[in-house]
Amino acid sequence: xxxxxxxxxxxxxxxxxxxxxxxxxxxxxxxxxxxxxxxxxxxxxxxxxxxxxxxxxxxxxxxxxxxxxxxxxxxxxxxxxxxxxxxxxxxxxxxxxxxxxxxxxxxxxxxxxxxx
Amino acid sequence: xxxxxxxxxxxxxxxxxxxxxxxxxxxxxxxxxxxxxxxxxxxxxxxxxxxxxxxxxxxxxxxxxxxxxxxxxxxxxxxxxxxxxxxxxxxxxxxxxxxxxxxxxxxxxx
Numbered sequence: 599x600x601x602x603x604x605x606x607x608x609x610x611x612x613x614x615x616x617x618x619x620x621x622x623x624x625x626x627x628x629x630x631x632x633x634x635x636x637x638x639x640x641x642x643x644x645x646x647x648x649x650x651x652x653x654x655x656x657x658x659x660x661x662x663x664x665x666x667x668x669x670x671x672x673x674x675x676x677x678x679x680x681x682x683x684x685x686x687x688x689x690x691x692x693x694x695x696x697x698x699x700x701x702x703x704x705x706x707x708x709x710x711x712x713x714x
Numbered sequence: 715x716x717x718x719x720x721x722x723x724x725x726x727x728x729x730x731x732x733x734x735x736x737x738x739x740x741x742x743x744x745x746x747x748x749x750x751x752x753x754x755x756x757x758x759x760x761x762x763x764x765x766x767x768x769x770x771x772x773x774x775x776x777x778x779x780x781x782x783x784x785x786x787x788x789x790x791x792x793x794x795x796x797x798x799x800x801x802x803x804x805x806x807x808x809x810x811x812x813x814x815x816x817x818x819x820x821x822x823x824x
Contacts (some may be wrong), residue, residue, distance in 0.1 A: 599759055632812075636755075640816075641800060641814040641815065641816050641817055642800075642814050644811055644812075647811075689755055691755075691757065693812075700744050700745050700804060700810065701745070701762075702745075702747060702759065702762035703747065703802075703812060704759060705749075705756075705757040705759075707754075707755070707756050708754075708755040708756060708757070710755065
């Protein structure tokens, strides 16, 4: 199957700083990538859909100025958590599909963010 | 919106046992996948199975699209099978967003 690589896998940052998470499709091109957040013992919650060359589409309740998404190429999307606060601590996962939108989705390894 | 129900929510088994996990959808889906989330959080693709039956080693899955459910079978369980199993699907006439079940937490005891 297709490979999606996410980096870093774990990050600890101080309150008020910004953190960038990268999501790469290693062996295919992805015009669309997805960013999820997962709280402990819960399922995945879609935050936003990242579109190459255009603005991301955010889900209701997700602050676009807090979670900046840039999809600058067909193989890379980045999520920047700006002015991080302890409540932003969570597990963030990216996903991409190879081909059209109705095909199998593949996921990155996830990033565990801790804001202290 | 569409609802995805997974059962059972929790399952504890001895090594070597077999199990069946179920995923029910309240409406039709085009795309159905099963995932295993390991203790480190990595989501591992198990099956992409919009319909029919597939097998991969000790795991197999069956989706009956007309009745809106899917089953995941795990045979001869190993401790490494522990983790959370999720099913997810894309509703027909949707914006291609995956809708997730709440997961089944599986613990395999040695």
